[in-house]
Amino acid sequence: MNSANSNTSIPSSSGIDSATNTAAIIQNDPDYSKVIFLKQLGEQVFQQNMKKINAEFLTITYGSLIKVLIEHYKEDVEKCNTKLKEMGRNIGSRLIDDFYAKVTTQIPRCSNLKDLGNTLSYVGFKLYLNCVPKVLFDENEKIIKLRFDNDINIFSKFVELPDEFKNKRLYYSNIISGVIEGALSGIALKSDVKYVSDTLLGDSTTEIQISNVKKIKDEVPMGQ
């Protein structure tokens, strides 16, 4: 059943690729079996190890959180975006330990940024949000973009932003970018994660961009 699922999603990905006009291109993966493996792993762990809660409950709780934040910062959207990201970072740095505990030792070691993006999408997002964003890379494979199609982002399910927040560019689900940044910092990778576009703001797509991935050096005890 798993393989059937992953097979059906392949034609749709190439179809959307031709329809978009971004500079990034979907890679035709040479190590395709790796992706299939990650997809199956995500599906399997999601079925077996994860506790599930009602998605609408989460959506509405998140909505009320945003409302409180906006009131707290007196409609200062910049501060809301940074605060959301900071909250996400705190969640992410705890979640990465949970992630490794849930997938145990089955997960293959990443050897390049492409693997990192695929693992994030097919395993990470699948486990915690039950959605699989599309992974795009630029030509040098240094920048990863995650694209959420067709409102699969459950945070923004019932949401429509008023015009004043659209103009000030409130990234409604900015917490996700923080979670990614926090999780990567947990495995000693420093990165810049940010929203580049959001359908809630009138853009055609919802995209998160991961760039500038650097290794944080391991700390050395005093006197070494």
Place this chain on the structure above:
Amino acid sequence: MVKVYSFWIFDKHCNCIYGFEFDANKKQINKVVPENKHMIAKSKILYGLIFSLNSLTTRYHYSNNKEPHTAQKEKEEDFDLFPAKSDFYKISTGSYNVHNFKTDTGLTFALLSDLESGESMDLELQYIYRQIYLNNVVLNPLAPLDYAETEGETRGEGFRQIKNDKFEKELYNFLEPLL
């Protein structure tokens, strides 16, 4: 039956965030607390051993793999970003074994046991990490995320330890048959 002498957790800032030692003569448990200078010194010596062995094994692995990568520069950058893991699992001395488990997030779990345990105790250490540590420390929202609060407490200079009764209770329940 394996006998456990002591158990230690180190975080990514090289600090000992938890540790205890079972004293067989006095039948008591010595914990790592800032007042207990003897235990602090012991933890530093043990971390020094683990750290230098880990850097040795990792470096050897690295130099072993370097030749095929030099041809392609990009590959080497990737290799710097995602270095291969090559930690040691167990070392034996004349009177005890040191079992080591390093997580991908930089934590080090170490366990000193007697020589009876021929096998690696990797599974036990993983259970402590995946069940006991995760549920009681990582997913506990009131426990601090990082035990080094300022810059001065990194690089092995920190003094904060895990203070969590539930964590200790579960840990003792798990390790008590082995003490």
